[in-house]
Amino acid sequence: MESSGGRLPAAGAPPRRITGWRSRRGDLIGLLVLIAFLALMPFVVSGFWVNVAVYALIYSVAAIGLTLLMGLAGQVSLGHAGFFAIGAYTQAVLVTKYGTNSLVASVVAVAVTMAAAVLVGLPLLRLRGHYFALATLGFGIIVSVVATESDFLGATSGIFGIEKPTFNARTYDSATEYLLLLGPVVVIGLLLARNVVQSRIGRALGAVNDSEVAAESLGVNAYRLRLQVLVLSAAYAAVAGTAFAHWLAVVNPNAANFPLSIKFLLISVLGGLGTVWGAVVGALAVEGLDEGLGRLIPKVVPGATGEVELIGFGIALTAVVIFLPGGIHQAWSALVSRLRRPGHPPAESNGGQAAPVADAPSTGEPLLSRSDRPERGTVLLETSGLTQRFGGVVAVDDVTFSVAAGEILALIGPNGAGKTTLFNMVSGVLTPTSGTVTVSGRRIEGRKPHVFAQARATRTFQNLQIFASMTVLGNVMVGRHLRSRAGLMRSALVVPALGEEQAIEADARRLVEVVGLGEDADRFAADLPFGRQRLVEVARALATEPDLLLLDEPMAGLSGPERRELARLLAQLRDSGIGIVLVEHDVDAVLALADRVAVLDDGELIALGTPREIRHDPAVIAAYLGVEEDDELAVELSSTESAGEA
């Protein structure tokens, strides 16, 4: 896979992560306002506007799903009306042709749509960005073609005669009653979506949007999560579709129409992708504007028809993206924070004022030890004949080595020697041209990075792959992904996952302290200096409780004391039985720390041995001296010789 390049959709995704309103209080107030609004509306405004509100609520349910898909999974769907239509048609068929109870029918309709989403998502979610968007557009068109062509589905005229739903001998046939029926659906839909966003799954998807390769290296199966979100989002569309079928009493191919997909998109974007609330606010705004303009325009421009609204939609979409990329949500948060005045920082520090170094355990004491860790000396990683060719260039040539539990293997070599390429092949970022990679007895070459992580192995990156939309703590919490289990269902229902979330946060906080970032825990990771961002990556990697740790130049950008601190930390990790592979340019540090050193030059492994053997290895000396007389490393090799042996 060419997934570590800069052209991932993640690289193009907006840097704001969908978070919901931070405070529970905000959510609560929002809910109360929404409920009051829905309950009071029929008494305050005319029937026309209640009718508008019914449509707005129907569309908002679909838009909540789309907001999840776009805000959380970073995928744009231009064919969401396709899912909406599958739900609506299934409901219509069941109710009119088989006389199914409408509640039962809607459960089936949602299930059918979710199954369709799985079938659509399995191939399409391998695509990214533009391609996924356009492919979903194609999906929408295929659904409407099928609906138009199928006699069973009533061809162009569709299915009609769908009766209004009846529960407990009460028929919900007026706009007001339908509003009462839909209100709770919207509220529950919102709550579930909000919970997903704030859960372990939401956090992992946020990480995928920031850096897919880093998230996968921490064990996040990005493809699978995206698929789950697509299916969830299709379920929302299907719920909206069933409500639509009953309300309109007819379903025709227009339900899968492109303009409807655009309307969903407009609702989500206008409301703001930063929060699931955006969908509801956006739906009310769009439907209100739509109907309002529809009434207003003929008075202003005589003879003008609905087309003008469509122009308005187009201009609104464009204007929102240019002037208010975060939608109404962005305007609202700006307003709120202005009202609250400064002096109230968005993320409060948890008072960890103690000097980070003092918190770290003293030298020699094993760190993160675990009872089920492989015994020292057990081979954790084995490569054999590992080779990578880029076109005619052989970046790594036939490299065979192994790493055992409880040792530090340093990988050194000049720039361009193939060290990072080797890491990429071992960790699943690159598929080797040939050769094998075995981690804890399991062959993993060519598998994705999350498979590497499942084998209790992880890595850091030379070119930083920080989750920029998260705090330091948030970054480390992603590292707990594999050590926690709450799935989409449990997250949506939040209560059972609450305890786990607290445990994740506590573990993450402890690790942040261990690497000496205690006072930065609640700062945005991207605001830290580069060197300390590397420490965030180390803490994040440790959070996965790895047996094998690959560190790509972890000391670059660190000050002298920080380097010594990190070296001590690595020694402690080794003592607790972790196997570490270290790429590092600081040769002093490497030779002092490593148990064994591997030297890579021009893609070939030219030497492998103890630091002492490496110092005397003629091939190594030639490799470094041969390049240039005063090569830094060569000088250091000879100068550290006596010191290292002492």
Place this chain on the structure above:
Amino acid sequence: MTDFLQLTFAGVSVGAVYALIAIGFVAIFTVSQVINLAQGEFAAMAGLFAISATASGLPLVPAVILAVVSVAVVAVVMERVVIAPVRRMTTLTSIVLTLGVSTALKAALLLIYGPDAEGLTPFSEGLIDIGGVTIRAHELWILAVAAVVCAAVYWFYERTLTGKSLRACAEQPVAARLVGISLGRASLLSFLIAGVTGAIAGVLASPVTFTSWESGLTLGLKGFVAATLGGLVSMRGAIIGGVVLGVLESLTAGYIDTGLRDAVAFLLLIVVLVVRPAGIFGAQVEARV
């Protein structure tokens, strides 16, 4: 056999139109990584402009030229007003922005020209019979004009300094800027090219397929599929892709079911994207990590 030839020929002429639209997608995408969802509207606009110009008494040729020039102006204005001001162009932004323009343009066309589909006068009337295959004279015009435009585009990108600078922007934006190529100008130029090729496509297609305010959607989508067959970055791939798509559609409509015509493109799109995202007819691009 005659049927087959008949269908294939019809497919090639429709495919030539798709190819011209695909060129516009590739021109813009390579420079600014934007998929211009208003590309189809360029074609619909040109068709309707030309129809109304001839209806008001203008001879065919000036009417066509006027239509192409007007659409080119619209494309350039779109770039300046909507694309250029955006600093952080993400996938989502570019989709929503161009979708917004497309929606507004569509609605404007509906408002001005009404909902009915009309056809432009063919460039030449009459039918030509070659070995039992009936060809409309206008279809020959489509092929001839499309061939000239494709050749011109190819020449522009391969032989002229300006064309080469556009390719440079596409391949190495930073390096291009270092040697003094303005990305802003390149983006403007790419929209101009897209406007002109899209408009020519619209004018050529109008006598055969008729034009209405909503023709842009399908035309644009088909053009996109064609461009994708070439991996979105290869002009040659886009042109071949357009023709292949046209022929496949025509054969499907002829041998299986007319109603499935529009589904072909998207099934093809999905299959191609999943099996070979770099396109079938494009040059294989080296993966860089």
